[in-house]
Amino acid sequence: xxxxxxxxxxxxxxxxxxxxxxxxxxxxxxxxxxxxxxxxxxxxxxxxxxxxxxxxxxxxxxxxxxxxxxxxxxxxxxxxxxxxxxxxxxxxxxxxxxxxxxxxxxxxxxxxxxxxxxxxxxxxxxxxxxxxxxxxxxxxxxxxxxxxxxxxxxxxxxxxxxxxxxxxxxxxxxxxxxxxxxxxxxxxxxxxxxxxxxxxxxxxxxxxxxxxxxxxxxxxxxxxxxxxxxxxxxxxxxxxxxxxxxxxxxxxxxxxxxxxxxxxxxxxxxxx
Amino acid sequence: xxxxxxxxxxxxxxxxxxxxxxxxxxxxxxxxxxxxxxxxxxxxxxxxxxxxxxxxxxxxxxxxxxxxxxxxxxxxxxxxxxxxxxxxxxxxxxxxxxxxxxxxxxxxxxxxxxxxxxxxxxxxxxxxxxxxxxxxxxxxxxxxxxxxxxxxxxxxxxxxxxxxxxxxxxxxxxxxxxxxxxxxxxxxxxxxxxxxxxxxxxxxxxxxxxxxxxxxxxxxxxxxxxxxxxxxxxxxxxxxxxxxxxxxxxxxxxxxxxxxx
Numbered sequence: 001x002x003x004x005x006x007x008x009x010x011x012x013x014x015x016x017x018x019x020x021x022x023x024x025x026x027x028x029x030x031x032x033x034x035x036x037x038x039x040x041x042x043x044x045x046x047x048x049x050x051x052x053x054x055x056x057x058x059x060x061x062x063x064x065x066x067x068x069x070x071x072x073x074x075x076x077x078x079x080x081x082x083x084x085x086x087x088x089x090x091x092x093x094x095x096x097x098x099x100x101x102x103x104x105x106x107x108x109x110x111x112x113x114x115x116x117x118x119x120x121x122x123x124x125x126x127x128x129x130x131x132x133x134x135x136x137x138x139x140x141x142x143x144x145x146x147x148x149x150x151x152x153x154x155x156x157x158x159x160x161x162x163x164x165x166x167x168x169x170x171x172x173x174x175x176x177x178x179x180x181x182x183x184x185x186x187x188x189x190x191x192x193x194x195x196x197x198x199x200x201x202x203x204x205x206x207x208x209x210x211x212x213x214x215x216x217x218x219x220x221x222x223x224x225x226x227x228x229x230x231x232x233x234x235x236x237x238x239x240x241x242x243x244x245x246x247x248x249x250x251x252x253x254x255x256x257x258x259x260x261x262x263x264x265x266x267x268x269x270x271x272x
Numbered sequence: 273x274x275x276x277x278x279x280x281x282x283x284x285x286x287x288x289x290x291x292x293x294x295x296x297x298x299x300x301x302x303x304x305x306x307x308x309x310x311x312x313x314x315x316x317x318x319x320x321x322x323x324x325x326x327x328x329x330x331x332x333x334x335x336x337x338x339x340x341x342x343x344x345x346x347x348x349x350x351x352x353x354x355x356x357x358x359x360x361x362x363x364x365x366x367x368x369x370x371x372x373x374x375x376x377x378x379x380x381x382x383x384x385x386x387x388x389x390x391x392x393x394x395x396x397x398x399x400x401x402x403x404x405x406x407x408x409x410x411x412x413x414x415x416x417x418x419x420x421x422x423x424x425x426x427x428x429x430x431x432x433x434x435x436x437x438x439x440x441x442x443x444x445x446x447x448x449x450x451x452x453x454x455x456x457x458x459x460x461x462x463x464x465x466x467x468x469x470x471x472x473x474x475x476x477x478x479x480x481x482x483x484x485x486x487x488x489x490x491x492x493x494x495x496x497x498x499x500x501x502x503x504x505x506x507x508x509x510x511x512x513x514x515x516x517x518x519x520x521x522x523x524x525x526x527x528x529x530x531x532x533x
Contacts, residue, residue, distance in 0.1 A: 162366070164366060
């Protein structure tokens, strides 16, 4: 009866959050939520109104979505690759490696809000085109935000090996390179996904924030800001909903990729 | 020792091996004055309680540790040369299978490292799996196997590189009694078929008597060789041997040879 029990558990763990979401949605649409929060439909527009705006402005919204994704994904890839390379170097030169990683983690603790204007200032001579300058600045911010989580997790994946596995490689007369290729790299794969579970959502969030401070006005995050400044709350809310959707879709794609790549492996790390 | 072995060459020569560790600024003697000649094709056990240095001694032979004194020759060369020539197959306390590889690919791992051609790799891996009776599980993943099956894959992998010497470090200590007995018989069958020199580390007296030609009894504090006991029980051996008087007497003899335990 164990399988029945786990199935039931899976089902209830899906039902509760969905039921909660539906409840909030109903309260929102019936304006019960507004009474509770002591606000009005101008500040917090009704879901039906938000949906209306999204469908009326779909082409403009899509333009901004593409602009945001065009920053988030390159930043995510650059940051992850950079983080992984740092982890490899740290794993090969362990004496300095773990210390170096501590410095990188410390760098990661600098808030994006502080980082973004500084980097916008750095990139002001990159190109005469404002759009290119802004793009560079935003990608750099996202890259920095994604580097640390990858380097710290990948380092664990490259160094936390099964007992005796290094001895085994040594007995085959493997040097550092072969051990890296045959043991450390494959061992680190689940840890890459642990890192991505953090950095995929964080790439979207840091893109939105970086857009706030960018010179060139584009992107979902920037539209949220512009519409709030001009008191277009319903439109701002439309972009907030779209921003959530970007994050959720990217996360779903990640989970799908994970289920393919880790299909045959013990689930080393639980969802946290 | 049986007549056949007496005439054989010495495969591993250990002379006055000593091992001193540094722990909290103090010298700890793990091994002192261990001298053993291990013959080609011999099944020898290193038997003793924990702390007697038996695993240390095996790791010294495997060139995973370097003794602080004494001399060691493996087939006339240093352990390092022997390791680089891949003359050792090692089976550890756990199977150390890579969970991202299938059973077959785990056995193929050392062959990949040695750049054996793909066709030959598959052929040899399948042959080794047949030897340990796991042909049907070639495409399974390690997590789908029981502990005993995993350790058999470990043995198949160790044998895949055709080593002359098989070093086994308490390979069956984590298994239940029934699985262990089965693997004892399997190991003896494989040994008879392949003619390897086997150095087998264990803390189990019955196990060492059942398997070995000779037992090196190591005593702790400091780790030293306190007796070498010949096991002249007939081969091939089966589990029924354990019910005989000769077997029980040998077990008693081995037990009585420990010092300071």
